[in-house]
Amino acid sequence: MAKIVLGIGASHSPLMALEGKRWAERAADDRRNQPLNTPDGRYMSYDQLAAETGSPWKADATEERFLALEAASQAALDRLASELEAAAPDVVLIVGDDQGELFSAANMPALGVFYGAEVVMHPRKITDATPAWVMTVSKQYAMDAAHVFPGSPDVARAIIAGLIEREFDVGAYSRVDRPKELGFGHAYGFIIARLFRGRSIPVVPVLLNTYFPPNVPTPKRCYDLGRALREVVSTEPSDARVAVAASGGLSHFVVDEELDRGIVAAIRTGDNTALSRLPAHKLIAGSSEILNWVVAAGMVEGLANKWIDYYPIRRTPAGTGIGVAFSAWG
Numbered sequence: 001m002a003k004i005v006l007g008i009g010a011s012h013s014p015l016m017a018l019e020g021k022r023w024a025e026r027a028a029d030d031r032r033n034q035p036l037n038t039p040d041g042r043y044m045s046y047d048q049l050a051a052e053t054g055s056p057w058k059a060d061a062t063e064e065r066f067l068a069l070e071a072a073s074q075a076a077l078d079r080l081a082s083e084l085e086a087a088a089p090d091v092v093l094i095v096g097d098d099q100g101e102l103f104s105a106a107n108m109p110a111l112g113v114f115y116g117a118e119v120v121m122h123p124r125k126i127t128d129a130t131p132a133w134v135m136t137v138s139k140q141y142a143m144d145a146a147h148v149f150p151g152s153p154d155v156a157r158a159i160i161a162g163l164i165e166r167e168f169d170v171g172a173y174s175r176v177d178r179p180k181e182l183g184f185g186h187a188y189g190f191i192i193a194r195l196f197r198g199r200s201i202p203v204v205p206v207l208l209n210t211y212f213p214p215n216v217p218t219p220k221r222c223y224d225l226g227r228a229l230r231e232v233v234s235t236e237p238s239d240a241r242v243a244v245a246a247s248g249g250l251s252h253f254v255v256d257e258e259l260d261r262g263i264v265a266a267i268r269t270g271d272n273t274a275l276s277r278l279p280a281h282k283l284i285a286g287s288s289e290i291l292n293w294v295v296a297a298g299m300v301e302g303l304a305n306k307w308i309d310y311y312p313i314r315r316t317p318a319g320t321g322i323g324v325a326f327s328a329w330g
Contacts, residue, residue, distance in 0.1 A: 002155070002236035006087035007300035007329035008080050009246035009267075009293050012190035013322045015313060016077065017140030018133055020070030021063060025133040027315035030253065036320060037285040039256035046318060049254065055317035069313050076309045076326035081195045083306075083328045089243035091152040091202045093159075093229070093299075095292045096187025096247040097210040101143075102176065110215040111225065112171035112207040113163070114184075115156035119203055120176040121147040122183030142189035146179045149192055152202035155240060159204060162232030168225060171207070187247040187292070195245070208295060210248075210288035219278040222291045226298020233299075246296035248289030250310070252322035256282065257312045260323035263290060264310045267297060267327060286322065293325075300329040 010016075015023055030036070035043035044052070059065070084092075101122035103109070124143040126135055138144045153174075163170050176183050188205050206229075209216055217225070233242050250260040259282055266274040275294050283290055308327035315321040 002233050002238050002240040002242055004230060004233055004244060004299060004303070005089060005241045005330065006083060006243040007296055007303060008083060008243065009296055009325060009327040010077065010080055010191065010195065011249055011322065011324035011326065012186055012247050013252065013324060014133065014137045015322065016073055016194070016324065017137040017190065020066040022133055023066040023315060024063065025131060027061065027320070029131060030316050030320040033253070036253045037287060038254050039251070039259065039282065041281040041284060046320065049320070050318040053318050057314040057319050058317040060314040061316050069311050072309070072311055073324055073326070077194055080326055080328060081197055083330070084195050084243060085197060087243055087330065088241065089201060090240040091155050091204060092191070092243045092245055093204045093206060094188050094191050094245045094247055095206045095208060095295045097289055097292060098207050099185055099211055101185030102182055102207070105212070108209055108212050108215065109171035109207070110209045110217055111168065112173055113156055113160050114151060114173045114205040114207070115153050115160060116151050116174040117153050119149040119151050119188065119205060120179045120183045121149070121189050122185050123180065140190065140193060141186040142193040143186060146183060150200055150202045152204050154238070155236065156204045158236045159229065159232050162235065163228055166228045166231070168228060191245050191247050206295070208292060210283070210291045211285065216288065217291065218280060219283070219291065219294050220276040222294040223272060223276040223298040226295040227301060229295070230299045230301065244296050244299045246293040248292050250287070250290055250323040250325050252286035253320055255312045255314055255319055255321050255323050256287065257323060260310060260312065260325070263293070264308055264325060267293070268305050268308055270305065272297065272301060303329040305329050
């Protein structure tokens with residue numbers, strides 16, 4: 001029987017693919033971007049946020065602090081890459097979200113599983129107006145071209161069938177049409193490019209709509225999905241060694257440290273009830289990627305959390321940025 005041998009979670013923020021001395025470039029975009037999601041579920045401009053908070057995080061938004069956080073984050077990513085290498089999985093199930101790379105408002109499924117043999121990446125469009133940091137990050141996301149990575153059709157088909165038996169309605173996808181225009185996005189490319197260390201490991205992409213209402217699954221539904229995925233994998237007739245990776249999160253684009261630390265504590269202690277009852281009104285925009293971790297936590301229920309690191313990264317005095325987390329179960 002197939003077996004889950006490892007669970008990992010990793011933030012995929014552009015900061016994780018960009019040198020710390022360049023984080024200020026991303027911070028400049030915070031000031032220009034349209035409404036930012038706040039910890040209480042509102043949206044506002046940077047100027048409004050700065051006026052409301054009083055910009056108390058000037059000491060955090062310095063190059064010295066950025067370099068220290070870069071070093072800590074990269075060390076955690078290296079540790080995850082080593083965990084994955086030691087586990088030697090036959091297939092990696094990546095739980096991520098699509099942000100207009102493969103789907104659009106014309107068709108945005110709540111849940112999908114890819115069962116094709118070729119996972120084709122979405123080549124990011126670069127124009128004269130594209131910030132320089134985006135071009136650097138695109139390569140680290142494997143989105144600088146239509147890269148092709150191996151899928152795992154047999155395992156994916158078994159997962160789709162098993163989820164349907166467990167009353168989950170699953171979108172199923174076997175190919176990427178128009179690969180010069182569409183493809184898999186950074187949630188998948190970052191895990192492969194940063195953590196696989198050049199190895200060709202088949203992947204099963206699980207696509208969760210976290211970003212775009214009205215059909216975003218609830219935290220409880222996401223946890224139940226993880227449990228169902230675990231059951232399906234455990235009954236899959238092959239002897240495949242399966243790793244699961246949660247991609248994204250935690251809170252952004254305004255750091256919600258209280259929310260993040262509650263999630264970290266729940267993961268560390270295995271408090272599944274807390275993860276199932278996360279406040280949905282806070283899981284919007286970038287913070288919605290926390291749902292990918294909830295699915296993964298359901299999948300690894302029963303495995304001990306080996307370690308989890310968390311760093312609140314505030315790029316600006318007003319508190320814009322991201323809470324990054326890295327964790328392993330096994």
